[in-house]
Amino acid sequence: MRGLMLAATLLAASHAAAAPAPVQQRDATAEERESFTTFYRELLPAGRNGAAPLFAPDFDISRRRGEPWQVIARVDSGPRHIGPDLCQQVRSSFIYDSKAKRWGPSAAEPEWHVWLGRTDVVCSAAKYTVRMNPAVPKADAAELLRHAQELLLRARLLFAGNSSCARQRALTFRLSAIEPSPPVYGSPVMFGLVFESDRDTLATVAVRKHRGEYVAWNVSCKS
Numbered sequence: 001m002r003g004l005m006l007a008a009t010l011l012a013a014s015h016a017a018a019a020p021a022p023v024q025q026r027d028a029t030a031e032e033r034e035s036f037t038t039f040y041r042e043l044l045p046a047g048r049n050g051a052a053p054l055f056a057p058d059f060d061i062s063r064r065r066g067e068p069w070q071v072i073a074r075v076d077s078g079p080r081h082i083g084p085d086l087c088q089q090v091r092s093s094f095i096y097d098s099k100a101k102r103w104g105p106s107a108a109e110p111e112w113h114v115w116l117g118r119t120d121v122v123c124s125a126a127k128y129t130v131r132m133n134p135a136v137p138k139a140d141a142a143e144l145l146r147h148a149q150e151l152l153l154r155a156r157l158l159f160a161g162n163s164s165c166a167r168q169r170a171l172t173f174r175l176s177a178i179e180p181s182p183p184v185y186g187s188p189v190m191f192g193l194v195f196e197s198d199r200d201t202l203a204t205v206a207v208r209k210h211r212g213e214y215v216a217w218n219v220s221c222k223s
Contacts, residue, residue, distance in 0.1 A: 021065040028059035028071070032096065036073045039094070039103040071096035072106060076113070079123040083138045086145075087123035089113045114178075116145050131177040136191065141178055144207065147214055148175045148193060155205040155216040165221040171197040181206050190217070 028036075036057055057073040077090045091113055095106040113129035132141050144151075152173055159169035173195035181190035189209040196202055206218040 023062050023064055025062045026069070028061060028073075032059070032061075032071060033057075036094070036096075036103055040075065068098055071098070073103070079125055081117065081123055082114070083142050084119045085117055086138055086142045087115050087117040087126070088132075089125075089129065114141055114145070116142065128174070130175050133177075133179040135180045136178050140191065140209065143214065144178055144191060144193060145175070151193060151205055151207055151214060151216045152195060155203075155219050158205075158216065158219040159203075159221075162219055162221065164223070165203060165219055168197060168199075168201055168203060168221055168223075171199055171201065173197050173203060176202075184217070 040057070057075045060072045060074065061069055063069045072093055072095050074091055074093045077092070079087050079089050082088045089112075091111040093106040093108045093110075094103050096103050112132045112134055114132045115126040115129050117123045130145060136144075152175075156169055159165040174197075175193060176196040177192075177194035179192045179194065181192040183190055184206070191207045191209065191214075193205045193207055194202060195205065202222045204220050205216050206220075208215045208217040
């Protein structure tokens with residue numbers, strides 16, 4: 001019995017040792033905020049990603065216990081038209097090199113965030129935006145934004161036929177991203193509409209474009 005208890009204890013200890021340390025987070029210090037402001041003001045004359053930032057930077061600072069802090073700042077460009085009724089902001093991220101004590105671009109590519117606006121009105125900041133892959137044609141992005149809820153409604157029938165989606169069929173979803181999708185079944189143009197649910201799950205509706213019409217073709221889900 002003692003041998004079994006000792007083995008169980010050693011097994012539990014090995015699992016605990018193998019488990020990664022929890023991620024710690026904190027707010028940016030005044031010094032970090034000031035140093036980033038100085039860095040970004042010097043960067044602005046280069047015209048990076050269009051207009052000057054509209055909002056204060058958003059900091060993401062984390063580490064695992066025993067490791068150095070990773071300090072990342074994200075900034076949105078000013079909103080602007082990229083189509084007759086399509087508005088865009090570009091989100092750039094920067095990382096702080098604690099050894100060199102300086103900021104620089106992070107490895108992450110700038111993110112395009114889009115939403116529908118009006119042709120005759122200057123774009124202004126929106127509460128909800130959709131991340132758009134730059135490979136998606138702007139005209140298609142506008143049409144997909146316009147018909148996203150209709151396509152999701154049609155895709156609800158596809159949820160039942162997918163074991164990973166069936167339980168999510170009745171959830172409330174909001175469009176979070178538009179991305180290109182590989183062609184299937186002879187369709188040359190496909191897109192992926194990524195929806196985020198109120199239960200923090202993701203559903204991707206594959207959309208087929210044929211003769212100017214968009215059809216919900218397939219659906220996949222992640223919990």
